[in-house]
Amino acid sequence: MLMKVVSRLLKATPPPPQQREIVFGQRTVPYTLKRSARKTLGMKIDAAGVTVTIPLRATITETEAFIRKNAAWLIEKLDARAARPAPARFDLADGAVLPVLGQPCTIRLQPGAGRARWIEGHFERELHLPLRPGQNPQLLLRRVLQRHALDYFGGRLDEYMHRLAMTHPGVPRPALSLTGAKTRWGSCSRHSGIRLNWRLIHFEHALIDYVVAHEVAHLIEMNHSPRFWSVVELLCPTWRDARAELKARGHALPEI
Template identity: 30%
Template sequence: MDGVELRRSRRRTLGLEVTREGHVIVRAPLRASSAAIERFVRDHMDWIARAQARQRARLEAHPEPDEARQAELMRRAREELPPKVAYYAQRMGLKPAGMRITSARTRFGSCSAQNRLCFSWRLMDYPDAAVDYVVVHELAHIVHKNHGPRFWALVQQYMPDYRARRALLRE
């Protein structure tokens, strides 16, 4: 299994991950045999190839910014996100406990158990429609801390075209 990182843990099932850089990580139970792990990887080679192609395309569309571009995206995030959060929070009748801008690479936003919102400055590299979707998505987590049907109904109530906006984040 050249080029595949193996991580064993107390999990019960085998799992695959393709990182942003295209590296393959296999997560396996402590007692899984090497043969079973190799067979699992072999059986999923098509999926791995597709996932690596998606990650390459994403990196080409959104390369790691240089310092100047990073500073610009951070400035825009600090300038544009607070008014968006205030606008949608008022429309939705919600009050976040606070808001921060982060350098998160794997998620555009999050909502803590204490209702504090975090947004990655990397989000600013996407269209405004996608940024608004992430704001509404995270605000909806103040009410529903999961992605159940009631959560999505709340998102849809304030953003009926959320599916199209969410798709912009995957391009």
């Protein structure tokens, strides 16, 4: 009996991803092939390239037929991604400006010890960074922005948990942490909680709110079904505009 259970588990374990390629005329497109317990074939394009996910028992013939059926979409997305300008590397210097919560923020580098300080004015924001000898200013800036992001995101999570409680009472507040993922704005797990990309701190409040609402909705529906989007709609009625804005501007964030 034990051997049968072990055998079933081994059969259900997906093999490691494969690197493959498919040819369209004069064009060769590499892709990563992943097998999973899913029942349908799926394809995505991100910074890592093309990933095709298929059921455990799907054949390569079925996989390539699926890719060719979606060839027009695939080539269009690859060309659009290739045409995007590369993210600009942020050159940190005294007086440099970068967006924080959608508004320009001037960085002031000051020698000495102490804590970073945010100076808020009516029309401008400054971040004063104290630098000790030999300290990496780029790394310090990243850490300060991440702390600021975690504090701000925590408040927005509280707000959207309050909104969720109006229609779905009793859902506990999940743990919140940050991620620096290149291809995702957030994720939600019943075990590890909600993770938000710290780079969202560059965006306006409304765009951050959409991502928070999106992940909070996953506490109810761990999928992207119509029921999931109905929860997002309740939490954030402007989600469609925010999602479109993120897609249009997400690739242009400064590289810090």
